[in-house]
Amino acid sequence: MNLPPSPPKLPIIGNLHQLSKLPHQNLYQLSQKYGPVMLLQLGYTPTLVISSAEMAKEILQTHDIDFCSRPNSPAVKKFFYNFSDVAFSPYTDHLRERRKIFVSHLLNSKRIQSFWKAREAEINHLIESISVVCEKPVNLDEKMFDLVDGVITTVAFGKSYRGKQFEGKF
Numbered sequence: 001m002n003l004p005p006s007p008p009k010l011p012i013i014g015n016l017h018q019l020s021k022l023p024h025q026n027l028y029q030l031s032q033k034y035g036p037v038m039l040l041q042l043g044y045t046p047t048l049v050i051s052s053a054e055m056a057k058e059i060l061q062t063h064d065i066d067f068c069s070r071p072n073s074p075a076v077k078k079f080f081y082n083f084s085d086v087a088f089s090p091y092t093d094h095l096r097e098r099r100k101i102f103v104s105h106l107l108n109s110k111r112i113q114s115f116w117k118a119r120e121a122e123i124n125h126l127i128e129s130i131s132v133v134c135e136k137p138v139n140l141d142e143k144m145f146d147l148v149d150g151v152i153t154t155v156a157f158g159k160s161y162r163g164k165q166f167e168g169k170f
Contacts, residue, residue, distance in 0.1 A: 069090045
């Protein structure tokens with residue numbers, strides 16, 4: 001097997017010691033030495049790192065089947081019915097058919113357009129919540145989670161449930 005270049009690694013932790021709190025900077029520095037495609041060992045997990053848009057496009061076009069399944073994990077297996085849902089199923093012909101049905105019925109342009117008001121309301125709420133604390137640092141992870149959560153609950157239940165409002169509702 002012809003593997004891409006890889007920086008030296010340590011037993012057990014692999015290349016984790018080469019990543020700091022700013023891994024994007026470390027990955028950039030490593031890519032300058034090892035090229036736009038390199039193999040890192042993150043603990044026991046071999047990880048292909050692609051650091052150029054052109055190379056990512058080429059790899060995803062020529063090896064798309066190799067990358068279209070998600071990694072298996074015990075939590076996903078437990079919560080998503082032994083990988084039988086649309087999001088986490090291994091890539092098979094059966095999954096392709098299920099995704100076609102999913103997209104044609106749930107994600108068609110008419111259905112997406114019907115979600116517009118919910119998206120607009122939640123984006124307005126996001127902007128307001130950020131502007132209230134504009135002088136302080138903002139955790140965008142939390143804000144984006146709240147945004148997506150608000151859109152999903154509004155579309156699914158007709159109302160946005162934020163934070164503790166969920167408790168006892170279901």
